[in-house]
Amino acid sequence: MEKLRIKGGEPLKGTVTVSGSKNASLPIMAAAILAEGKSVLRGVPALRDVKTMGALLADMGARFSFEGSRAETDTSGLKNPVALYELVKTMRASVLVLGPLAARYGRAKVSLPGGCAIGARPINMHLAGLEKMGASVELEDGYVLLKAKRLKGASIYFDVPTVTGTENLMMAAALAKGVTVLENAAREPEILDLANALASMGAKIEGAGGSLIEIEGVDELRPYNHDVIPDRIEAATFAVGAAITGGDILMKNVLPEHLDAVSIKLRETGAQVKKTSNGLKVQGSGRPESVNITTMPYPGFPTDVQAQFMALMCIARGASTINETVFENRFMHASELQRMGAEIELQGGIATVKGVPALKGAEVMATDLRASASLVLAALAAKGESVVHRIYHLDRGYEHMEKKLLALGADVQRIS
Numbered sequence: 001m002e003k004l005r006i007k008g009g010e011p012l013k014g015t016v017t018v019s020g021s022k023n024a025s026l027p028i029m030a031a032a033i034l035a036e037g038k039s040v041l042r043g044v045p046a047l048r049d050v051k052t053m054g055a056l057l058a059d060m061g062a063r064f065s066f067e068g069s070r071a072e073t074d075t076s077g078l079k080n081p082v083a084l085y086e087l088v089k090t091m092r093a094s095v096l097v098l099g100p101l102a103a104r105y106g107r108a109k110v111s112l113p114g115g116c117a118i119g120a121r122p123i124n125m126h127l128a129g130l131e132k133m134g135a136s137v138e139l140e141d142g143y144v145l146l147k148a149k150r151l152k153g154a155s156i157y158f159d160v161p162t163v164t165g166t167e168n169l170m171m172a173a174a175l176a177k178g179v180t181v182l183e184n185a186a187r188e189p190e191i192l193d194l195a196n197a198l199a200s201m202g203a204k205i206e207g208a209g210g211s212l213i214e215i216e217g218v219d220e221l222r223p224y225n226h227d228v229i230p231d232r233i234e235a236a237t238f239a240v241g242a243a244i245t246g247g248d249i250l251m252k253n254v255l256p257e258h259l260d261a262v263s264i265k266l267r268e269t270g271a272q273v274k275k276t277s278n279g280l281k282v283q284g285s286g287r288p289e290s291v292n293i294t295t296m297p298y299p300g301f302p303t304d305v306q307a308q309f310m311a312l313m314c315i316a317r318g319a320s321t322i323n324e325t326v327f328e329n330r331f332m333h334a335s336e337l338q339r340m341g342a343e344i345e346l347q348g349g350i351a352t353v354k355g356v357p358a359l360k361g362a363e364v365m366a367t368d369l370r371a372s373a374s375l376v377l378a379a380l381a382a383k384g385e386s387v388v389h390r391i392y393h394l395d396r397g398y399e400h401m402e403k404k405l406l407a408l409g410a411d412v413q414r415i416s
């Protein structure tokens with residue numbers, strides 16, 4: 001299994017180009033199912049999750065190819081609306097094929113994604129929404145078996161804003177008969193990007209990016225040709241990297257407005273975050289001040305940056321509280337950070353981090369995607385050498401992470 005060996009202490013300096021968004025690419029790739037023919041998505045990051053989604057589409061009979069950052073999906077041969085456990089178990093986002101399959105094929109067999117490291121993560125709201133649109137849903141042997149005639153528009157309220165749930169139902173509604181209203185919808189920028197891709201296919205969607213989305217179903221959609229938005233979580237990770245190492249970086253290919261909550265909190269720690277004509281500049285300055293955060297659905301502070309921010313708070317002056325409200329078990333990086341000398345106390349969904357002057361290099365194990373990013377950041381700032389094990393988690397969501405870090409002056413090496 002591959003690992004990263006990192007010698008800490010080098011400030012990140014220079015320019016880094018952020019990749020396209022993983023969490024926007026995955027639903028838009030699934031949206032190709034909604035139309036017959038060849039859809040093209042550009043700016044797609046070369047990541048394991050993208051390959052898994054491609055494999056899933058190919059397994060159903062579509063022709064999928066990926067070159068450079070261009071993903072091409074030709075759905076002409078898609079005949080088998082089945083997503084098998086073998087593929088789904090490696091990526092929860094596989095569930096995003098459910099809505100499009102229900103809408104276009106009226107049937108689907110999709111493995112339940114099950115729990116995962118960061119929490120139970122049920123899909124009850126996805127299924128309840130599809131049932132409201134007229135689908136019959138049964139659970140059998142770990143699979144969702146879905147049958148529907150043409151889906152019909154419905155009024156759907158989400159108890160909790162769900163990102164992939166909103167995306168699944170928006171895609172299903174695009175081909176349903178009549179109008180669907182999604183209330184308390186998630187507002188993440190990735191949802192707006194999907195809505196834009198769907199609009200280019202001929203879908204009629206209003207309000208995406210807000211909490212009330214109205215979709216008027218159409219009879220047919222055409223394939224898309226779309227450029228995906230930049231990855232705001234990757235950008236946030238590099239921004240924290242600059243702050244934690246006392247570095248100075250310019251990030252290109254970012255949409256600064258997607259990073260508002262993170263930028264505000266970084267500034268409170270003493271870092272400088274400035275929009276420039278060609279990107280976002282982040283400069284760390286000495287030991288960070290402690291800052292409290294509470295994760296919330298967008299536009300709140302993203303749960304996907306909580307682990308990275310915790311790494312920063314480990315070396316802050318004073319104590320900070322980190323309140324994780326989105327996922328119930330997303331603190332697994334805490335015990336690994338403690339191995340590096342961090343002082344963290346956990347109580348339910350709240351972590352209290354007492355900053356220490358410096359972390360020490362150690363062997364640590366990544367448990368999930370963002371936890372692994374947090375360990376890499378901690379290692380970059382730590383005194384001495386660290387080895388981060390199980391970086392396959394990192395490879396699920398960060399394109400060429402160690403190459404980008406190397407180019408910014410970090411002392412990092414991938415070893416097997």
Ligand code: EPU
Pocket residue numbers: 023026092093119120121122123124125126127160161162163164165186303304326327328369370397
């Ligand atoms: N939830 C339910 N029932 C449902 C759906 C969700 O109870 O039917 C709960 C979840 O358990 C959670 C909350 O609702 O407590 C919000 O979860 P959400 O459904 O929004 O998460 P998701 O759609 O499964 C996406 C991202 C995650 C990101 C979350 C939150 C993708 C492919 N995944 O997951 O990304 O953490 O939204 O922003 O878009 C990552 O990239 O590392 C990652 C985990």
